[in-house]
Amino acid sequence: MSTSFIYRHETIYGLLMRGLYGRHYGARYRAIAALIPEGAQVLDLCCGPATLYTRHLRAKSVRYTGLDLNERFVAGLTAAGADARVWDLHSALPLPAADYVLMQASLYHFLPEPEPVLDRMLTAARQRVIIAEPIKNLTSSGNKVLARLGGRFTDPGDGASAHRFTEETLDELFRGYPEHIEERSLIAGGREKLYVLKP
Numbered sequence: 001m002s003t004s005f006i007y008r009h010e011t012i013y014g015l016l017m018r019g020l021y022g023r024h025y026g027a028r029y030r031a032i033a034a035l036i037p038e039g040a041q042v043l044d045l046c047c048g049p050a051t052l053y054t055r056h057l058r059a060k061s062v063r064y065t066g067l068d069l070n071e072r073f074v075a076g077l078t079a080a081g082a083d084a085r086v087w088d089l090h091s092a093l094p095l096p097a098a099d100y101v102l103m104q105a106s107l108y109h110f111l112p113e114p115e116p117v118l119d120r121m122l123t124a125a126r127q128r129v130i131i132a133e134p135i136k137n138l139t140s141s142g143n144k145v146l147a148r149l150g151g152r153f154t155d156p157g158d159g160a161s162a163h164r165f166t167e168e169t170l171d172e173l174f175r176g177y178p179e180h181i182e183e184r185s186l187i188a189g190g191r192e193k194l195y196v197l198k199p
Ligand SMILES: C[S@@+](CC[C@H](N)C(=O)[O-])C[C@H]1O[C@@H](n2cnc3c(N)ncnc32)[C@H](O)[C@@H]1O
Pocket: 007, 017, 045, 046, 047, 048, 049, 050, 051, 067, 068, 069, 070, 073, 087, 088, 089, 090, 103, 104, 105, 106, 109, 156, 158
């Protein structure tokens, strides 16, 4: 199965994300970076081109590992000097342990059953699990061209992800983890919802 074209090139992916998030683009990364202390060990699932690391976390001297199915993103990150690994997160393999285990804008790839990957994240995290997920997703972008691109062509290489979360369905998922929830808030101008969980 082939990767959809927006996931084929870092530049195309970056332009689409900037278009979709507009002036909130930087804020979506800053909201997560602010939760991670200097020197922490970070595991970033579905890291993509890892803008979070290259623009926001590297300066904090974190020990960063990015996992993604997409070989091109992983190769780009490796070339940039980061620890990045090709990893299919549908696999039941235990995740490497880290202080902070995070996933941004990617939980929808695991619908209709996101719980197994969330459970593996809770097992791997020593300090916190951080999830930030679009709730006004690509398909609800005001820009019709970007919305069509984002909505139709987000196949990471294992089949298209037809489903997305709404705020209601995301909240419903996390209602299954009441003892873990530490914080929830809207970020990136309300486009993403952030959940912080204690393992
Ligand atoms: C919308 S991008 C998010 C990238 C980055 N976290 C961000 O917020 O900019 C989704 C990422 O999930 C990755 N992905 C999708 N399914 C995956 C899977 N089964 N295993 C690992 N990575 C996957 C894609 O390759 C893509 O890089």
